[in-house]
Amino acid sequence: MTIGHLVTLAGILFTIGMLGVLSRRNILIVLLSIELMLNAAALAFVAFAVRHGNLEGQVMVFFAITVAAAEVAVGLAIVIALFRLRVTVDTDKVNLLKQ
Amino acid sequence: MTALLAWLTLLAPLVASVLLTVSSRLRRSKLGPQLAVASVLFCAATSFLFLLTPHEARDTWAWMDFSALGGPLIELGVQVDSLSKMMLLVVGWVGSAIFVFALGYMKGDPGIGRFFAKFALFVFSMLGIALSTNFLMIFIFWELVGASSYLLIGYYYEKPSAVEAGKKAFLVNRVADFGFLLGILLIWDYAGSFDFAEIEAAVRGGGLGGVGGGQLAFASFLIFIGAAGKSAQFPFHVWLPDAMEGPTPVSALMHAATMVAAGVYMVVRVFFLFEPLGGIDWGWAPGFVAVIGGVTAVLAATMALVQRDIKKVLAYSTLSQLGYMVMALGAGAYSIAMFHLTTHAFFKGLLFLCAGSVIIGCHHEQDMFAMGGLRKKMPITFATFTVGMLALTGICPFAGFWSKDLILDSLHIKHLGVLQFAATATAGLTALYMGRAWFLTFFGEYRGHAQPHESPKVMTYPLIFLAAMCVWIGAMFGPFQSYLGHWTPQALGIDPSIAIVSTAVVLVGYGVAWWVYVQGGVARADAIRKRFLPIHKLLTNLYYFDHFYLWVVRVIQQGIATLCRLFEEWVVVKGLVGIPTRFTRWVADRSRRIQVGRLNFYAYWFLGGVTVLFFILVLWGNG
Numbered sequence: 059m060t061i062g063h064l065v066t067l068a069g070i071l072f073t074i075g076m077l078g079v080l081s082r083r084n085i086l087i088v089l090l091s092i093e094l095m096l097n098a099a100a101l102a103f104v105a106f107a108v109r110h111g112n113l114e115g116q117v118m119v120f121f122a123i124t125v126a127a128a129e130v131a132v133g134l135a136i137v138i139a140l141f142r143l144r145v146t147v148d149t150d151k152v153n154l155l156k157q
Numbered sequence: 158m159t160a161l162l163a164w165l166t167l168l169a170p171l172v173a174s175v176l177l178t179v180s181s182r183l184r185r186s187k188l189g190p191q192l193a194v195a196s197v198l199f200c201a202a203t204s205f206l207f208l209l210t211p212h213e214a215r216d217t218w219a220w221m222d223f224s225a226l227g228g229p230l231i232e233l234g235v236q237v238d239s240l241s242k243m244m245l246l247v248v249g250w251v252g253s254a255i256f257v258f259a260l261g262y263m264k265g266d267p268g269i270g271r272f273f274a275k276f277a278l279f280v281f282s283m284l285g286i287a288l289s290t291n292f293l294m295i296f297i298f299w300e301l302v303g304a305s306s307y308l309l310i311g312y313y314y315e316k317p318s319a320v321e322a323g324k325k326a327f328l329v330n331r332v333a334d335f336g337f338l339l340g341i342l343l344i345w346d347y348a349g350s351f352d353f354a355e356i357e358a359a360v361r362g363g364g365l366g367g368v369g370g371g372q373l374a375f376a377s378f379l380i381f382i383g384a385a386g387k388s389a390q391f392p393f394h395v396w397l398p399d400a401m402e403g404p405t406p407v408s409a410l411m412h413a414a415t416m417v418a419a420g421v422y423m424v425v426r427v428f429f430l431f432e433p434l435g436g437i438d439w440g441w442a443p444g445f446v447a448v449i450g451g452v453t454a455v456l457a458a459t460m461a462l463v464q465r466d467i468k469k470v471l472a473y474s475t476l477s478q479l480g481y482m483v484m485a486l487g488a489g490a491y492s493i494a495m496f497h498l499t500t501h502a503f504f505k506g507l508l509f510l511c512a513g514s515v516i517i518g519c520h521h522e523q524d525m526f527a528m529g530g531l532r533k534k535m536p537i538t539f540a541t542f543t544v545g546m547l548a549l550t551g552i553c554p555f556a557g558f559w560s561k562d563l564i565l566d567s568l569h570i571k572h573l574g575v576l577q578f579a580a581t582a583t584a585g586l587t588a589l590y591m592g593r594a595w596f597l598t599f600f601g602e603y604r605g606h607a608q609p610h611e612s613p614k615v616m617t618y619p620l621i622f623l624a625a626m627c628v629w630i631g632a633m634f635g636p637f638q639s640y641l642g643h644w645t646p647q648a649l650g651i652d653p654s655i656a657i658v659s660t661a662v663v664l665v666g667y668g669v670a671w672w673v674y675v676q677g678g679v680a681r682a683d684a685i686r687k688r689f690l691p692i693h694k695l696l697t698n699l700y701y702f703d704h705f706y707l708w709v710v711r712v713i714q715q716g717i718a719t720l721c722r723l724f725e726e727w728v729v730v731k732g733l734v735g736i737p738t739r740f741t742r743w744v745a746d747r748s749r750r751i752q753v754g755r756l757n758f759y760a761y762w763f764l765g766g767v768t769v770l771f772f773i774l775v776l777w778g779n780g
Contacts, residue, residue, distance in 0.1 A: 079760050088756070153754035 064105035071098035085140070085147045089133050096126050159207070160216035163235040166203045166245065167288055169196040170281040177274035190263070193273035194256045197280055201249035207242045215354075217290055229351060234290035236353075239640050240495065244287035244422050247499050250626070251414040251506040252280050254619035258510050259406035261615035262517060272312060272404065279305040279407075283415035286422065291351040292341045295423060299337065299387065303330045306416055310403040322399035329396040333386020340379030344430070347373065357429045377430040380423075381446055388420030388479045391453040395702050398460075398472045405513030408468060412475040413506030421482045421498050428491045447487020447568075451576045454480025456700065458586035462593070463696040466523045467512045470594045474549065475505055477583055481564050484576055490567035492641035497564060499637075500556035500630055504548035507623035511542040514616055515598060520607040525597040526679070527605040534609045539599050541620040546595055548627040550588045550663050553656070556631035562656045569655060584659050588666025596674040 071094055078091025100119045107115025141147060173196035176183055183189040217234030224230050259276065263269045282305055285298030304327075311323030345351055348359040360373070384390075389397040397417070401408055411417065424431065424446075431446065457476030464470045478501050485494035516523055518535050532539045548555035551562065561584065568577040603609065611617070673682050686693050698704065751762075 076764065080757055080764065083757070085756075149756035152756075 061105055061109045064108075065102060068098045068102040068105065071095075071101065083149050085137055085149050085152075088149065089130070089137070092133075093126060093130065096122060159210070159212045159214035159237050160235055162203050162206070163214065163237050163288055164216070166200050166249075167235060167281070167284050169199045170277040170284065172196065174274045174277035174281060177270055177277065183270065189270045190260055190273040193277040194253075194260060196277055197249065197252045197256045200245065200280070200284065201253040204242065204245035204249035207237055208246055213238045215290065229293075229345065231293055232291055232352070233294050235288040236290045237288070240422075240425060241287050243495060243499060243641065244418070245284065247418065247502045248280060248283050248287060248414045251502045251623070252410060254623050255406050255409045255414070255506060255510065258409075258513065258616050258619040259404075261613050262406050262513055263404065268312070272309075275305055275308045275312070276407070276410070279309060279410060279415055283419065286419050291353060292344065292356075292427075293351045295426075296334075296338065296341060299334065299383070299419065299423075302387070302416055302419055303327055303334065306330075306400070306411060309407040309411075310400045312403050312407065316402070319402040322396075322402040326396040326400050329393055330386050333382050333393050336379045337383020337386070340376050340381075340383065343372075343376035343379060347376065353427060356427070360429050373430070378445070380427065380430065384420035384424045385449060385483075386420070387423075388417050388483065389453075389476055390420070390449050390479065390483055391456060392702070394453060394457065394476050395699075395706060397476055398469055398699075401466070401468045401472050405468065405509060405516060408472070409506050409509030409513065412472065412509060413502040417475060417479055418498050418502060421479065421486065421494055424483075424486050425491045425495050428486075431486065432489065444487065447484050447573060447576055450480045450483030450485075450487055451579045452480070453477070454484065454583045455579050455586075458583045458590065460696055460699055461590040462586065463693060464590075465526055467515065467525050467528070467594060467598060468509070468523055470525075470590055471505070471508050471512055474508075474587065474590065475501075477587060478505065478549070480583070481561065481580060484573075484580060485564045485567055488564075488567040488571045488573060488576075490564065492637070493560065493563045493567050495641060496637050497560035500548070500560045500627075503623055503626045503630055504545045504556055507541060507545040507620060507627060508549065510616070510620055510623065511538050511545060514538045514612040514620065515542075517612055517616070518609045519605055522605055522607060525594060528598045528603070528609075529601040529605075530599070530603040531609055532599040534603075535611045537611060537617045537620060541617075541624040542595070542599070544624040544627055546591045548631070550591055550666070551584060551659060552663065553660065554628070554631060556627045558656075558660075559631045559651065562651050562659060565655050565659060566652050569652065581659050581662055585662040585666040588663040589670050592667045592670025593674055596670060600675060601678070 075091040075094030075096075075098060078094065079088055082088055082091065100122045103115040103118050103122070105115075107113065137147065140152065144152060146152070170193070173193045177189050177193060180189075183192065214237045215234065217232045219230060220233045221231040256273075256276065259273070263272055266272065279302070282298050282301035285301065286295055289295040289298060307323045307327040309323075310326050311320045313319040341351070344356060348356045350356055350359070386393045397412075400411060403411075454477045457473045457480060461470050461473030461477065464473060478497070482494045482497050482501070485491075485497060515528065515531060515535065515538060518531070518538070519528060522528065544555065548557040551557040561580075565577055565580055568580060673685065677684075695701070
């Protein structure tokens, strides 16, 4: 397993996440996709850390995971609040600001 | 030790004032006013102690230091030398008498706590001026005096005229203070210091670099403007008579011990800026000062002739006496000016308190034509008023005789003949208007409708004390001059010929007053008024100074203000603000179309942006 494999895997995961963000309208799926992109980036960090033989990338992953946990907590809270308010998780229906 | 005592003296009235202001319990209780009185009595005690001991002290505290930035070192300090000791004595003693009197005068007033809080603040500001070591500190306390006088003149805030008078006093003083501030900054620029001692050393030692006499004279002139504002010299005199709207103790304090004395004291403190010194051509500055004093003395004395309000007569008299002091300053007789300030503080404080006693006795009547015959009903007030009047008009051996004749003598020595003539004429006018007030108030038949009665002891005892001081302090002119040796350019004595002439003129003034108001009665006064109607009109309108200032404000200032408003409306609002506003709106109208309200759409934009940034980084980044 070379660095190439790992980076390719990260790239594939990132692209899946990105496509999910772009195409899906269910806000839960969008959030999941964002998580996927974050983890893809974390994987790339680890890969490069192994390649360069230092710990900086690994440390960065810890930070990324911490931030992601906090972000998910906030994000899900917003989704719950949104659902209580509008009874929907469809992003296209959430357009009060435009009107 | 002396310095510590000086700090305590300075802070005692402030503490009293702050306590009275913040503690509503104190304000309502009887203890509150007495706290303020106690703080001033403490000042009187320490000032007496200072006078008895020869110690001089100077203590400074570096408040803000900007010297690392090339800026000034701002200090607060106290300075106890013979000059400030003298001023402390005046503030402390006259102030104490007035404070005790005010206990009686303000009795039963619902705002008595507020009154004494401000009154103590006033004394604190004046002590700050007396003790200050540098220009910046004196300026701070200068403004404090202005602010507290504003509060006190407008004490009866339900009365529109009192509020107006407070504003007028404050604004006129602000105009003059602006000149003072410019002068201070100029001096700082020349001498590199605010400290009096350092500036004096620089001026005397020629340490001013290439600064010429003309420049220094201009700076001194600006500083004198500040003094002229506080001491109500022509053309800033208009605020002082209006300041009579405050309670009578305020008038007494303001006219005797504080405020108006500040200007004269400050000039004496920095007298080296007004001295012709070796090698420097000082030009017109000292002569100018003397002329301003002379003009004020004569103008104010003539205006006093036609006043009906007993307090206004005294107010114009103060203006006139301040003119004397400024004349002495112009003649270079600084210790004489200080001596006249001291004697004037005692007899003018006395006269104002007598007026207050009369006003209370006649149930807040101030018009002299509604008084009369009070000699029998208020014997103590009558006797003390008489002493104050004789002192003011300069009858031997009362205080004013010595100080006034020394001023005349100093003018004579400097060959200022015209001013000497003006000063002598003013002495006659002084006797005329004081005699008029005296005869109208205390002689003849009572013309009012109230039941006049003598004032309580808390008011008459201060009168007796001040009257005794009026007799005693005049005899002290010899020791006084040697005491202020630093400020005495040449030894002056009483010149018999000058004294006889001035006394004769004063007696003529009294004679005329007697002839008109006692022998002729009010009818003769009326006939004379009709005979000289245009002059009377000019005098009652105060030479139209107020009209002129009002015209300046209405026409010139209003014109400039209108121009400014048009500029603001058309150039600033419509142009500088309006054009960017319209541009922003135009851009916003066009760019709002990309806000479609769909999350995926924004994600596309975001992705596109990131991609573009990525390529930019790759292509131009690390190369």
